[in-house]
Amino acid sequence: MEEKKNPILRTDQLQTFYVLDMQGTQKIIKAVNDVNLNIYENEIYGIAGESGCGKTTLLKALFADIVPPLRLIGGKVYYRVNGKDEIEATALSAEEKRKLRLEFISNVPQGCMSVLNPVLKVKETYKDFIASHVREQSRREEIFDRAHKQILEFGLPKNVLDVYPHQLSGGMRQRVTVALAALMKPRIMIGDEPTTALDVVVQRGVIQMLKEIQKKLKNTIVIVSHDMGVQANIADRIGIMYAGKIVEESTAERIFDRPLHPYTQFLIHSLPKLGDKTIRGSVPGSPPSLADLPDGCPFHPRCPKVMEICRRQMPDFSYPDENHKVACWLMEEGKHGQAA
Amino acid sequence: MDKLLEVNGLTKQFSQGFVIGRVILTAVERISFFIKPAEIFTLAGESGCGKTTTAKVVLGFEEATSGEILHNGKPQTRKEKVWITQGVQAIFQDPFCTFNPLRTVDSYFYETVRNYRLANSKKEAMDWIDRKLRLVGLTHQEFAGKYPSEFSGGQLQRISIARALLTDPKLIIADEPVSMVDASLRMSIVNLFKQLKDELGVSILYITHDLATAYYVSDRIAIMFRGNIVEMGAVEQVLMKPRHPYSKLLRDSIPQADPKKRWTTSIRLSELEEEEYLRQGCKFAGRCPDVMDACKSVVPKDLYFEDALVKCHKYSGN
Numbered sequence: 057m058e059e060k061k062n063p064i065l066r067t068d069q070l071q072t073f074y075v076l077d078m079q080g081t082q083k084i085i086k087a088v089n090d091v092n093l094n095i096y097e098n099e100i101y102g103i104a105g106e107s108g109c110g111k112t113t114l115l116k117a118l119f120a121d122i123v124p125p126l127r128l129i130g131g132k133v134y135y136r137v138n139g140k141d142e143i144e145a146t147a148l149s150a151e152e153k154r155k156l157r158l159e160f161i162s163n164v165p166q167g168c169m170s171v172l173n174p175v176l177k178v179k180e181t182y183k184d185f186i187a188s189h190v191r192e193q194s195r196r197e198e199i200f201d202r203a204h205k206q207i208l209e210f211g212l213p214k215n216v217l218d219v220y221p222h223q224l225s226g227g228m229r230q231r232v233t234v235a236l237a238a239l240m241k242p243r244i245m246i247g248d249e250p251t252t253a254l255d256v257v258v259q260r261g262v263i264q265m266l267k268e269i270q271k272k273l274k275n276t277i278v279i280v281s282h283d284m285g286v287q288a289n290i291a292d293r294i295g296i297m298y299a300g301k302i303v304e305e306s307t308a309e310r311i312f313d314r315p316l317h318p319y320t321q322f323l324i325h326s327l328p329k330l331g332d333k334t335i336r337g338s339v340p341g342s343p344p345s346l347a348d349l350p351d352g353c354p355f356h357p358r359c360p361k362v363m364e365i366c367r368r369q370m371p372d373f374s375y376p377d378e379n380h381k382v383a384c385w386l387m388e389e390g391k392h393g394q395a396a
Numbered sequence: 397m398d399k400l401l402e403v404n405g406l407t408k409q410f411s412q413g414f415v416i417g418r419v420i421l422t423a424v425e426r427i428s429f430f431i432k433p434a435e436i437f438t439l440a441g442e443s444g445c446g447k448t449t450t451a452k453v454v455l456g457f458e459e460a461t462s463g464e465i466l467h468n469g470k471p472q473t474r475k476e477k478v479w480i481t482q483g484v485q486a487i488f489q490d491p492f493c494t495f496n497p498l499r500t501v502d503s504y505f506y507e508t509v510r511n512y513r514l515a516n517s518k519k520e521a522m523d524w525i526d527r528k529l530r531l532v533g534l535t536h537q538e539f540a541g542k543y544p545s546e547f548s549g550g551q552l553q554r555i556s557i558a559r560a561l562l563t564d565p566k567l568i569i570a571d572e573p574v575s576m577v578d579a580s581l582r583m584s585i586v587n588l589f590k591q592l593k594d595e596l597g598v599s600i601l602y603i604t605h606d607l608a609t610a611y612y613v614s615d616r617i618a619i620m621f622r623g624n625i626v627e628m629g630a631v632e633q634v635l636m637k638p639r640h641p642y643s644k645l646l647r648d649s650i651p652q653a654d655p656k657k658r659w660t661t662s663i664r665l666s667e668l669e670e671e672e673y674l675r676q677g678c679k680f681a682g683r684c685p686d687v688m689d690a691c692k693s694v695v696p697k698d699l700y701f702e703d704a705l706v707k708c709h710k711y712s713g714n
Contacts, residue, residue: 106578107549226443255442255605257663260649264662282579285608285651289658308655326583327653328612330635336612338583342548 062136063094064276065118065161065244070131072117075124085346087113087126089300097243100270100277102291102308104284104323106343110300111280115248118278119163120145120153135160137243158189162237164247164266171233172221178232179217185236203239209272210235210265227258231265238269245269247279251286263290284323288312293379296320299344299354301370306380316382318359353385361386399469400567400599401454401484402430406463408449421673423449425623426463431567434597436589438610438631440646441620447603450620451571454601455486482512485560489572491552495544501555502540508562525562531596532558532588550581557588561598568592569601574609586613607650611635619643622672622679629704639706642680678709686710 069092074085087110095101103111113126122128134142137160148156157163165171172181182203183196190196208214212231221229230250237245247266251259267290270277281287287294288308295305296317304317315321322339341358344350350357356366365385374387408424424446431437439447452458454465456472465472467483488494495501505525508514515521526536532554544552553573560568570589574582586609592598604610610617611631618628619642627640638644645663652658672679681691688709696709 106580256607256649256651257442257645259651260659260663263651264659283651284579284653288653288655289651312653312655323580324653326580328583328586328608329653330608330611330647330650333612335587336583338587339580342550342581 062096062139063134064097064136065093065095065278066134066136066142067091067093067118068132068134070114070117070133071129072113072122072126073129074113075127083347086110086300086349087346088117090131091300091302093118093295093302095244095276095278097276098270098274099292100267100279100290102287102294103278103280103297104282104287104294105297106282106339108343108346109297110346111282111297112248113300114297115246115278115280117146119157119161119246120148122146135244155189158185158237158242159240160242161244161246162240162242164234164237164245164250166249166252172229174221177218177220178224182217182236182239185239189240199239203235206239207235210268225258227254227261230254230258230262234262234265234269238273241273242275244276244278247277249281250279252281252283259286266290284312284327296323299349300346301354301383303355303384304380304382306377306382310377310380316376316380316387317355317384318361318386319355353383398432399430399466400433400435401601402466402469403450403454404428404464404466406450406453406465407461408446408453408458409461419674422623424453427618427620427623427625429618429625429628431599431601433566433599434593435616436593436600436602436614438602438604438614438617439620440604440607440610440617442605442646444622445620446623447620448571451486451569451601451603455484455569456481482563483565484567484569485563485565487553487556487560487568487570487573490576491549491556492544492576494556495552497544500541500543501547501552502542504559505562508559512563514562525558528558528561529555531561531592534558550577550584553577553585554588557585557592561592561596565598567599567601569603571603572605573602574604574606582609589613607635607647619646622675624679624707625705626680626707627704629701633703639701639704639711640708641684641686641710678707 069090070088071090072088074087076083091114103114105111116122116126117133120133128146133145135145136142172178183200186196186199190199207216212235216232224232251262254262263286266277279290291308293306294308294311295302296319298319304320311320312324315324326336326338328336339358344354352368353366353370356362359366363385371383371385371388373381373383375381376387405426405428406424407422407426410421410423412419412421427450439450441447453460495504506521509521509524515524522536529536534554539555547555574585577585589600589602590613593600602610602614614631616629617631617634618625619634621642627634627638627643634643635647638647672682675682677693678691678696681687684691690709696707697712699706699711
């Protein structure tokens, strides 16, 4: 835990909104609203939440990929490259960002169907990726050789480079994209729902692979998934996101053992389990529109324990434990407890 | 008759390619199952196991290569399609694709009422629709005149369930109804199925890859693998004490929402789907942990235990 002091990826009151200009009237979608994250080296950080809570936008911001209509309204994203001083990722030029990508930070995309070029063999895609980062021909070949070895290490068949993407099954294709993202041994890998479209058995294979890579490279993986089962299996620390804000953050064990925010409690207790047929409710209502957030705590219209103050004011974080933070008025009142 | 729907030896083949190099893929291979009234029956398996093809054949969208489908003991023929669609309705995976984005959602309801002559006047039609909407927890005011984009995914899926209920069906075929819905709202749809079964006596053919909700909601389950039903029986039996190695693998691969129960063993994945489809003998032989010589050449028989059907050589010895 000694590296805890120096986060490799940090955001400081990050606010990124989609600003849409619709015939004179502005529509502002508050996708990421005041998010402070500290992500350390050698950990897997999970971000969980319903669709439309801003998880994907947060990842875009972490990747410093903020293009209109998405705009950086406030706050900063910092990277710590090579363990030295922090650099402000959001202030880098396009060329500097391009250099950092794949070598320092890489992205594991969701839709594995549309990621690989369908008319090129997988190895051509690999060569493209290498060529965009390595100038010298000899080094390119060296890295391509490494790619061959790496593919075998990850348990993929060796002929995978010589086929077209459509010849691979969905799970194999997803694992090729994961291998591709890990090619230059990046310090941070960011995955946006990397297992969502997959079957359970294949999903297990991809999670297994991500964990192996992390163990081997000792790097950081940030993984977004709405599936709490996936999060429980992969993440070391989990942040729960709701309506553009992180509402609870802790280690995976604590989140599942003792969720404090009513929303987290719902997320975990609404999951059906094998061998348990008791009636389970779902979170009542539906997530709020990010363009029209309710006052106060954004969860208050759906919260079963809503109080007067929740309707007026957003709670600050309270720290029931060193590694645990939660934004809920129940904590202030000392009335927290398990789900009803 | 005790069986609402009976499927006997259903086979569906697709051919790929043209004349030379033509490959025949058997998507569904001689499967048999039945559904009793007021029962939720689950067909579970990974993508490419033939569960959606089965649903399409049962709904009459695809013609079966061989085998028969009986509704209430009567065979399904093209002539009787209207009678069948009134008794059998479908819910699909993606609620946003179910409805045309340029048409209001309620127009589908009025169209169904008109096509099946369910009401004599506009007022009667509205009452009828309102009654069905209330069953899924919506009201007529909430949805009149709105377009699909104005609803959330969960709401839209409820609406498509209400639409399916319009004709008072005896059987609803739900093809992956919750896979596009957020995990937090998934339970509301699944609970709705339970409620429909208990209150209206509707049977549901629930097609899914999500074994956790299948366990929660269904009475009986069939696990499909590459076109075959490998294990079928009461859900408690099949999911809690699986006999077939594939059922075991599938069950153990459900991610448990508990960091203390992480997977400790690693697994092997299939490399090419086509290879498994064309395999002689048991299709699972390529990655089965308990593989024997017989598995690679001989197709295992259906073995009947008192409470379940298993298609595996492991149990054929005695």
